[in-house]
Amino acid sequence: MIVIPDLLTPHEVAKFRRHLADVPFSDGKETAMGMAASVKNNGQADANDKRVQQLANALLSKLGAHPQVVSAALPQRIFPPCFNRYSQSQTYGYHVDAAIMRIPNTPDVLRSDMSMTVFLSEKEEYEGGELVIQTGFGEQCIKCDAGSAILYPSSSLHKVTPVTKGKRIAAITWMQSMVGDQQIRETLYQLDQAIQSLLSSDTASREQLDQLHHVYHNLIRKFTNV
Known part of the structure; x- marks a missing residue:
């Protein structure tokens, strides 16, 4: 699990919240697959609404350009983000995300390797609602x-506990990685983060950094499927 602080700026969060306040939400069960439908109780923004699609595209742009997201997930495909809302007493029981997802309005499918939740509500705005x-x-x-x-990892069993006060608003998405093996992906992330730390601290020589980059990129060549 990797926490990415400040993926969105406060101004961007406010913009997302402002637009989501004006779009239609429906019963989240309508988009749940298989057994997940029986434990899902939330609201989900209408993915066919043009305003929701614009928000999803804006978040996709942020994800595709964010260095830590790229380093951790090595994404090959990213599912268009969905926006959900949990009001009082709403919850999502234990479930596992579908392994294969069809990208809306396309013939393409995506293998869910990594799942992501982007929090749009401040922690103080609601009680409960923990992931x-x-x-x-x-x-x-x-x-x-x-x-x-x-x-x-999308393979993890996970849930959202009941919201007991306030509203919890978030975006969710899934990613197919160029590296399907979770352990290899984690190792590559740790190596890349070590390289970035050395770069920022200016404690390694150019020759040492070149050697580490050489190892990292050759591992990428060996283990990616594109």
């Missing part, structure tokens, strides 16, 4: 500041 992800180290409970995001 809970099952991991090998137990349940991880996440509630981020508005504009921040959490990126995690």
Whole structure:
């Protein structure tokens, strides 16, 4: 799991919130697949609404250009973001995201390797509504500041706990990585982050950085499928 703080600026968050206040929302069960429909209780913005599509495209542009998202997910395809809303007593029980998703209005499909939640409500605006992800180290409970995001394996069982006060607004999306193997993808991310840290601290020589880049990019060549 990777938390990405300040994916969106406060100004961008305010813009998303302002536009989402004017778009139609429907029962989230309508878009759930398989067993997930029985545990899903939230509202979802109408993906066919032009205003929602414009917001989705704006967020797609941010994701595709964000260095930490690219480093962590190595995305080959990104599903058009969806926007959901949890009001009081609404929740989404434990479920696993569909492995294969059809990209709306296209013949293309996407393998969900990584899932992402982008928080659009401030933590203080609602009670409950934590994203809970099952991991090998137990349940991880996440509630981020508005504009921040959490990126995690789509293979994980996860849920959103009941909102007991206020409203929780977020965007969700899924990514197909160029590196399908989760362990290899994590290793490449750790290596890239180490290189970036050395670059910013100016503690490594150009020759040392060139050697690390050489290793990183040759690993990318070996393990990516494009």
